Amino acid sequence: MNEEQTPRVGIFICQCGGKISNVLDTEELEKRAKALPEVVYTSSEAYHCSKDGRARIQKAIKEHDLERVLIAGCAPRLVEKLFRTTALEAGLEPGYLHIANIREQCAYVHEPGDTEALKQAADIIGMNAVRISSTTATPIQHGRIVKSSLVLGSGLSALTVALALAENQMRVVLVEKENSFGSTSTDQQERTIQLTKERAKAVLEHPMIDAHLNSRIIEISGHPGDYEVRVQEGHKTLTYAVGAIVVSNHAVPKDLGKEQWFDREKVKTQAEFEVELEKSEDEEFSLKNIVMIFCADQSQRTHCSRVCCRIGIQQAMKAHELNPEAHITVLFRDLYLGGIGAGYEADFLEARKNGITFFRYQADHPPVISDRTIDVIDTLTGIPLQLPYDRVVLTMPLIPQADAPALASLLSLPRDEAGFLAEPRLRLRPGRYADPGIYVLGSAQQPGDTAEALFQAYLTSARAARFLSQENITVEAAIANIDPGVCTGCGNCPRVCPTNAIHLEKRDGVLSLSEVDELRCIGCGNCVVVCPVKAISLPGWDNIEIPAQIASAFQQEPGGNGKNEKSQVLALACEWSAYASADLAGSRKLNYPASVRILRMNCSARFDPYHILWAFLNGADGIYLGACPPGECHYGTGNLFAKERVEILKKELAKHGIDPRRLHLEYLSVDDGLKFAQTLSDFVEEVDAIR
Amino acid sequence: MIHLTINDQPIEVPENRTILEACREHGIHIPTLCYHPALEPYGGCRLCIVELKVGQRSRLVASCVYPCEEGLNVYTDSDIVKRSRRMTMELILAGSYNTPELLSLGEELGVKEVRFKLPEENACMLCGLCVRACNEIVGVSAISVIHRGIAKKVSTPFSVTSSRCIGCGTCVLICPTGAFKLENVSGYKPISPADTLTRRGYYFRVGGEIDLRPDFVQDVTTLLTQPMGTESKEEGSRK
Numbered sequence: 001m002n003e004e005q006t007p008r009v010g011i012f013i014c015q016c017g018g019k020i021s022n023v024l025d026t027e028e029l030e031k032r033a034k035a036l037p038e039v040v041y042t043s044s045e046a047y048h049c050s051k052d053g054r055a056r057i058q059k060a061i062k063e064h065d066l067e068r069v070l071i072a073g074c075a076p077r078l079v080e081k082l083f084r085t086t087a088l089e090a091g092l093e094p095g096y097l098h099i100a101n102i103r104e105q106c107a108y109v110h111e112p113g114d115t116e117a118l119k120q121a122a123d124i125i126g127m128n129a130v131r132i133s134s135t136t137a138t139p140i141q142h143g144r145i146v147k148s149s150l151v152l153g154s155g156l157s158a159l160t161v162a163l164a165l166a167e168n169q170m171r172v173v174l175v176e177k178e179n180s181f182g183s184t185s186t187d188q189q190e191r192t193i194q195l196t197k198e199r200a201k202a203v204l205e206h207p208m209i210d211a212h213l214n215s216r217i218i219e220i221s222g223h224p225g226d227y228e229v230r231v232q233e234g235h236k237t238l239t240y241a242v243g244a245i246v247v248s249n250h251a252v253p254k255d256l257g258k259e260q261w262f263d264r265e266k267v268k269t270q271a272e273f274e275v276e277l278e279k280s281e282d283e284e285f286s287l288k289n290i291v292m293i294f295c296a297d298q299s300q301r302t303h304c305s306r307v308c309c310r311i312g313i314q315q316a317m318k319a320h321e322l323n324p325e326a327h328i329t330v331l332f333r334d335l336y337l338g339g340i341g342a343g344y345e346a347d348f349l350e351a352r353k354n355g356i357t358f359f360r361y362q363a364d365h366p367p368v369i370s371d372r373t374i375d376v377i378d379t380l381t382g383i384p385l386q387l388p389y390d391r392v393v394l395t396m397p398l399i400p401q402a403d404a405p406a407l408a409s410l411l412s413l414p415r416d417e418a419g420f421l422a423e424p425r426l427r428l429r430p431g432r433y434a435d436p437g438i439y440v441l442g443s444a445q446q447p448g449d450t451a452e453a454l455f456q457a458y459l460t461s462a463r464a465a466r467f468l469s470q471e472n473i474t475v476e477a478a479i480a481n482i483d484p485g486v487c488t489g490c491g492n493c494p495r496v497c498p499t500n501a502i503h504l505e506k507r508d509g510v511l512s513l514s515e516v517d518e519l520r521c522i523g524c525g526n527c528v529v530v531c532p533v534k535a536i537s538l539p540g541w542d543n544i545e546i547p548a549q550i551a552s553a554f555q556q557e558p559g560g561n562g563k564n565e566k567s568q569v570l571a572l573a574c575e576w577s578a579y580a581s582a583d584l585a586g587s588r589k590l591n592y593p594a595s596v597r598i599l600r601m602n603c604s605a606r607f608d609p610y611h612i613l614w615a616f617l618n619g620a621d622g623i624y625l626g627a628c629p630p631g632e633c634h635y636g637t638g639n640l641f642a643k644e645r646v647e648i649l650k651k652e653l654a655k656h657g658i659d660p661r662r663l664h665l666e667y668l669s670v671d672d673g674l675k676f677a678q679t680l681s682d683f684v685e686e687v688d689a690i691r
Numbered sequence: 692m693i694h695l696t697i698n699d700q701p702i703e704v705p706e707n708r709t710i711l712e713a714c715r716e717h718g719i720h721i722p723t724l725c726y727h728p729a730l731e732p733y734g735g736c737r738l739c740i741v742e743l744k745v746g747q748r749s750r751l752v753a754s755c756v757y758p759c760e761e762g763l764n765v766y767t768d769s770d771i772v773k774r775s776r777r778m779t780m781e782l783i784l785a786g787s788y789n790t791p792e793l794l795s796l797g798e799e800l801g802v803k804e805v806r807f808k809l810p811e812e813n814a815c816m817l818c819g820l821c822v823r824a825c826n827e828i829v830g831v832s833a834i835s836v837i838h839r840g841i842a843k844k845v846s847t848p849f850s851v852t853s854s855r856c857i858g859c860g861t862c863v864l865i866c867p868t869g870a871f872k873l874e875n876v877s878g879y880k881p882i883s884p885a886d887t888l889t890r891r892g893y894y895f896r897v898g899g900e901i902d903l904r905p906d907f908v909q910d911v912t913t914l915l916t917q918p919m920g921t922e923s924k925e926e927g928s929r930k
Contacts, residue, residue: 017715017720046715046718047715047716047728049728049729050712050715050716050728051705051707051708051712052705052708052712052716075864077828077859077860077861077864078727078729078824078828078861078864078865079728079729081729081828082728082729104864576858576859576860580859580860580863580864583864584860584863584864587864588869589791589792632858634857634858669873670858670859670860670863670873671860671863671871671872671873
């Protein structure tokens with residue numbers, strides 16, 4: 001300990017209404033706890049978790065001026081939050097309260113009166129007491145929130161969000177790839193165009209909005225609330241700090257391609273036909289037979305573009321207006337005419353009244369474009385039809401823009417099967433993305449009509465404004481801390497960081513230095529293990545308390561002959577898998593040997609080879625490591641790192657005369673209580689045999 | 692302070708305590724299943740039932756949710772209480788029979804045999820501990836009680852894999868019957884099981900041996916050990 005004054009520790013031993021005290025002699029435990037160094041207060045009662053019990057803990061903290069509190073009782077998973085709240089109310093930093101599990105991991109797995117069990121319980125308390133007296137609580141990290149946002153795209157929804165945020169006195173950077181606003185909007189209805197024009201004008205004039213045309217994003221770094229974005233406009237590169245990112249790119253109709261067997265003069269896509277219709281408003285519209293085929297692309301059977309049926313019907317009506325003599329036929333597979341409000345069902349009825357013919361076709365018998373006719377089987381009558389045509393209009397699906405994959409990887413957002421930026425939890429939390437500061441809306445997410453886009457835009461602006469108007473964001477998890485005086489800039493830690501929270505900074509021109517982004521760090525401890533000079537510390541799981549705990553676990557009892565009858569086994573248990581399994585094994589009353597000492601770890605990535613060697617040095621006969629199965633690690637790939645390290649370490653151990661079988665890594669799921677008890681018992685037996 | 696009588700014994704408790712809390716504080720044993728000190732009381736299992744005597748009349752209440760009141764007269768071990776608990780326990784055992792904890796509790800309450808059809812597998816008894824733990828301890832509310840009547844069960848919303856579930860296993864740990872299977876109820880399963888590590892490598896495998904040294908050292912070593920001229924030859928061949 002570097003501190004001159006040692007902290008005052010209080011230990012509370014719970015009897016759990018007899019569940020613990022029937023197996024373990026809690027009076028004896030209290031006596032042993034009192035003898036531990038730095039312990040100034042002990043207490044033992046039936047229930048510390050009751051309201052009165054907690055009030056007594058608070059009183060003891062205040063009266064005896066306790067700086068560290070250890071509660072020996074049941075599984076920390078269930079009661080840690082309760083007791084930490086209690087501690088906080090009494091003015092103690094929550095990180096300075098720990099739970100030693102003597103119920104699930106000791107009392108439940110042994111028979112009453114077992115002396116080994118009593119020793120195990122005393123050791124568990126001793127280990128945790130050492131841990132809390134040497135630990136440092138995790139300081140709460142605060143991150144600033146930059147009161148500005150980046151809006152990508154310039155469709156109606158993007159413009160609406162930009163205006164809404166700017167009206168709330170938040171700076172907006174608007175980046176558009178094309179050279180004008182809203183030019184490529186999928187919805188070309190008059191009121192949409194009108195509204196887009198009005199909003200575009202307002203955006204250009206707004207003092208809080210910084211609009212860039214012909215520009216694109218080339219780099220995004222940082223974390224929610226504080227992103228750094230580099231925008232390329234022409235040859236210039238501009239850098240902005242923004243708190244939130246709103247993605248509102250439009251979708252584009254899929255191109256028909258060049259190589260076709262049919263006459264491209266007579267077969268047009270919906271977008272091309274729109275242009276044709278607009279042109280012929282002044283001229284004479286001479287087409288006689290028009291056939292429209294909806295869902296012309298294979299992909300539309302599984303991914304509806306949601307606007308093309310409505311646009312197709314409106315085009316058919318326009319064509320009918322221009323030339324009432326024309327025969328207009330619509331071939332559809334399924335009509336999607338939904339929308340906010342009444343939808344577009346009325347348009348469909350109107351079209352039917354005007355004499356536009358609708359035929360339904362089946363997906364397995366799609367219409368065939370022949371030289372002069374369209375061949376199709378009408379579903380209702382089952383009669384094959386041959387429709388003459390002098391214009392065929394094909395409805396192509398709306399697809400994401402070409403740069404969508406790049407954008408998705410820049411923002412690390414998932415994409416759905418059609419390539420749109422998918423909403424991860426559509427059904428339960430619409431409008432919510434992985435990072436709190438990233439919002440995706442409009443046709444970037446899925447094609448939609450104007451009303452939907454506006455609804456989404458208002459929702460998004462409300463969410464983004466709420467996020468941006470927070471004072472700051474706080475993170476309470478353990479966070480790695482790098483000592484710049486010790487760091488050599490070797491570059492190991494950035495490579496193993498699962499969240500890219502560490503990067504190298506230039507120092508003195510030659511050397512480099514690792515720096516941690518506190519708000520990205522998830523506290524897995526992988527960097528602590530790989531640091532060759534041990535410059536990184538992780539409060540709560542540091543290189544001080546864990547070795548101290550290991551040493552305490554194998555401390556000889558005073559008066560002992562220095563030789564243990566049974567193998568001493570240390571189990572390093574990831575709290576998400578093996579530690580939870582150990583608790584479960586306890587609550588299911590599955591026995592395993594009492595000579596095992598279980599040490600709670602945050603992640604298997606933190607299983608440090610040095611700690612394992614230290615345990616062997618302190619007299620451990622075997623070390624059992626419990627990690628999550630591949631793919632289930634809560635910190636990404638910590639378990640795979642652990643596996644690699646164990647493989648290497650086993651070879652090294654063999655070279656130095658330690659039987660590699662003494663080290664065992666087991667994959668356990670969170671509910672593998674039975675497997676935990678079995679594999680641990682087997683391992684202890686195996687170690688017994690080696691001794 | 693509130694004054695009441697429990698089993699003819701005068702007791703003084705602070706305000707805002709339930710009868711169960713008062714009994715636990717004074718060492719009076721009351722069997723419970725759905726009670727957990729870290730959670731809000733639920734009154735689901737009905738094993739903590741006690742008798743309240745008011746004048747000539749008496750009534751049964753769940754002590755975990757009934758607040759202490761001035762002058763209450765509580766009996767925790769009267770015949771009617773015992774009978775009620777025995778029946779409740781028998782019904783609970785008819786749902787999940789194979790749990791040692793429940794069997795010993797049944798024995799304690801005097802259930803000699805279960806007169807109902809016994810289940811083949813441990814079934815959930817709807818104590819709600821997992822649902823409350825998920826909400827109050829973990830704070831994610833990934834599971835809830837769905838449907839009503841005999842169809843009532845614990846599941847995720849819409850019975851689809853919950854994206855809110857963090858796979859912490861608190862629900863499994865707190866379940867008194869062992870009926871809770873994480874996979875079945877929360878739909879929790881690993882996202883992408885991968886045996887091999889696909890990432891920016893820290894350890895490099897060189898001919899079956901694992902090279903522990905950082906990348907740049909390895910690169911330098913490779914450069915030094917390479918025969919002179921191989922590199923230039925390669926460049927030449929590329930052209």
